[in-house]
Amino acid sequence: MKKNLYLSGLIAIAAMLIAAISACTNFLDIVPDERPIEADAFRDPNAARGMLYSCYAHIPNSRVGASSLDLRTADEITTSFEHAVFARFPRGNYSASDPVISYWNDLYRGIRQCYILLRNIDNVPGISAEDAATYKAEADFLIGFFHFLLIRMYGPIVIADREFDINMPTSNYPVRSPYDVCVDFVVAKMDEAAERLPTVQAADSYGRATSVIALAIKARMLLYAASPLFNGGGAARGSLYEGFKDLDGTELIATTFVANKWNRAAQAALEAIEAAEAAGFRLYQNSGYPTALPSDPIEKDLRLVYIDKVNSREVIWGETRREGVYDHQNNTTPFLTGAQGAAFNGLSPTLMMVESFYTKSGLPIDKDPAFNYADRYKMVAGPNGNTLSLNLEREPRFNAWIAYHNSYYEVTRGTANQVLVRFRRNDNCGIQGRSNNYSPTGYLNKKGVAPELNQSRLQVSVHYPWPVIRLAELYLNYAEALIESGQNLSTAKSYIDRVRVRAGIPTIDQSWAPIGGANTQVLLRAIVRQERTIELYLENHRFWDVRRWMIAEDFLNKQAEGMNIQGVNDQEFFKVTTVPFPRDFTQRNYLMPIPQAEINRNERLVQNPGY
Template sequence: MKNHKNIIAAIALIVAIAGCKKYEQTPVDKVDITHIFDPRDSAGVNAQKYLYGVYSVLRNGHNRVGGDYLDAAGDDAISSASGPSNIATILSTASYNSYTIPSDENLFGTYYAGIRQANEFINNIEVVPVLAKYNGYSMKYVWKSEARFLRAMFYFELIKRYGGVPLMGNHVYTISDDISLPRNSFDDCVKYIVSECDAIKDSLLVYPISDPNADSHRPTKGSAMALKARVLLYAASPLFNGGNIDAANNLTGYTNFDATRWAAAAAAAKDVIDLGTYSLLPNFKEVFLTQNNPEILFMRQGGNNTNVETSNGPVGFTAATGKGQTSPTQELVNAFPMANGLPIGDAASGYDSNNPYNNRDPRLTYSIMYNGAQWLNTQIQTFEGGQSKPNGSLQQTKTGYYMRKFMGNFENTNAYSSHSTDWLIMRYADLVLGYAEALNESEGPTTEVYNALISIRKRAGIEAGAGNLYGLTAGMTKEQMRTVIQNERRVELAFEESRYWDIRRWKLAETTMNQQRTGVSIAKVGSTLNYNPINVLTTKFDAPKMYLYPIPYDEVQKNPNMKQNPGW
């Protein structure tokens, strides 16, 4: 881990504050931590600004991986960009090692810097005499719980990438300290994150927040409970629970299988559901555009802009063109069922290969732009030589599809306009699906499992059908229901950095990623469209080592107690 002097963040803050002054009230070379955590600051102004710096460590997922979505490194999309330095392609073709893994996804040092900042806040906020209160707590204790929540979130981001990592507690190391720390076990890390979530949940804000315009970015009691549920879901999953890539290694997962871990994950998710304060927004598309809606469990603010459209929108429009950065795969398109909820491979589904996008799950239209879809007062043309598939050297779709999700309602406008681009780190639909998954694994396909899936499909706009099962089959086995849940997560959470991690925790990546990614080439002959499958990228996954990232090479070199992950 990197050493960071205590005053780095303080200097940055004071410089920012001093920038608003006409003169330097406190020479920068005299700044120390007491200027941030000031015993005379009854409003805690500087301390709160420091906490904002801890929030800034959170990642915004929109095109964050070298200009791509993380899903372009999985099986749901590929990058439209070309060249050997493309990060998403490097990740999806196993073209990295412990010292070349791209920095946009090698976040070991980033999250430890965040943990250090959080510890600085936790250790020093006590001296600030904050007068404001919330639910009987001094606001400084609410802030302290927020810092602990962020720290727990950073640890979760670490363990899902690396397995067990060193736990710092509240300690802030100085340059003279011995930092040759060993990694804690995966079990230790899970217990620590869960205990932190339990300890802080009652001293956080409660949803609905009284002033969402100011505080919607802050974690709530529900956020802490949802993080606990997510951590326990990952811990119960095959990669860590019985499928450890190094069976006797407690750093890379549990050394035994325990079915009660699934039950614990289900119970934690049910606790959030039972709060009764969160719900599915009736319109799927508006989840990502409507701020402060009851489906948001925790998010990172993104501002109002058109960045998603200009980066990922289709090419070929004069007033509102995009770069088409994200090319969804045919595999993802095929995962969306029909409007009756049946898979397209079901003979009773009504799927027509000559009109492949007709009568599909409405989430297909909300998530992906395909040939004939409405956009900017016209119909998208992704047939060869069409308006949005002109070929030549212009960057454009490589698969015949463009990403639609997260974009504004521009089907019937001529230009883009600013809208919310907040990144939803946790949302209620994800939690409901996690509940269904964990309950199915612990108890089988109970009525509650069915009801959870039905609630997601009903909101999506799938038809109720026979028995009001929304396309589900009655009497499924646990294994059949598992397959349905995994596919439901894929279509509901597309491009939300879910699938990339799901195929790892389910230990499916060695199958899904060791094959060709495909798209469609559409030939227009007169008024007839011919759909031809094409291979667009050969992806690769080296199992078992790639189920976890390598500990960065420099961390292992400078710390003799830092064990590397297997295979790296």
């Protein structure tokens, strides 16, 4: 977009092309100029395909928690890896001059790279018209998707609707467009791409864009745009962005609530659902996956919902880059070190998350008359030893995704296919005096960990695509939009029920009937939000959801709680204890800061409020 940004982008592009294409020229040694790079990148169909793949490489890797903005940075979990880069986000320790994790530059490089592909692809010697048309549709999709990611982080952005002249005078540098204009740009891009993309990709092209993915991103964009943060604070709360204007006085985020935005979001979500179902996507159930555990069939389905890459038709778009040995699965499994292998015991659900899961009756724990909420922190005898009353009589998702004191963690260790986990100070998963590789709350995450993961050595023996979009999200998107529009509440409940029934709990009406039913917009809003918190737990959603709902101060500005992991016996361990990691969230944190270096280059670029 700006000259020095473009030059650094060329170096990044060149590095990716070296990996993607068998080129004989070392691009890093070339004076940055687009002509020799383009000549090699588009010299034949194979090179052009490599150029397309390198456009995809600008998508942030959402499964790599150590450098991810949104995987481990909400209030679902806390980790013992407070030394890692991502941990500065929940602490609020970032600024415009030091954004810590910022995708601004790389996403704009990706957009420019897509425009370079669009400009050159028709002239590639020997390329088929069909391939050229598909590549152009994918590039247009990526341009829209990169804009969506930027909007989600920064709000109103600079719309790159063309390949900018790198030699333009600074007085012509582009400025931020109003938020709603940015949203419409993404929607138009996704509509255009959906008309030209295939419904599904071939097996060897899994992860590339499809028409269903494009419609799903459009639906997500409109859901965000209708949400309180970007829609005047909602019907009952004022906007955070009064006075947020460009230098010429243009309002950058509208400050009045527009009810029809929810109708638009609902229509887009339904369109995406219908396209997905027509393409054969469905909620994952009744798998024949060859693992003995979990023994409960519902818990087994829930554990494998996106791990079973062969049989699952629920994941609409998956992140296909392979997991590293220091990523999700090894980081969350029970502690192991030495000749047997390595696992790091460090992704720990917070007490807030533990309490968010329903009871086995499908009700919140504080609403179920059969659940002893007042004594939930009382020590009781469980199937495998003492545990909290809180951990028993819970819904199948809790048992499938959360490991608690004196419960089993299904993972392969030698001839054993499960580990009985205990979290007191000197136990197998206890802190034992370590400064990291421990559970800060006395719980461990199991979601996203394959039961047959073999940890006989430091490796990742089971790989699967990380879920970027799955059908359950679309159902909940549609339900939320219907609830917020105040219409079709019964239809909204039916789509939430699809997720609930798959999870092994009763429908909303069945669960809530004994306590007065659930038929108001206010109550159903709480239900759909809790359902998202549970179903989409640890899938990169919570970070954005609490922001778009404008409730982040209530959740991200407090320290996590868990058990007393320094306790050496049951009586000491089963005490609610504050995790000693600071947390800070202020109003400015609803949006990410534009890197100050970009503001300095372009004096016409207005910074986000508070930075």
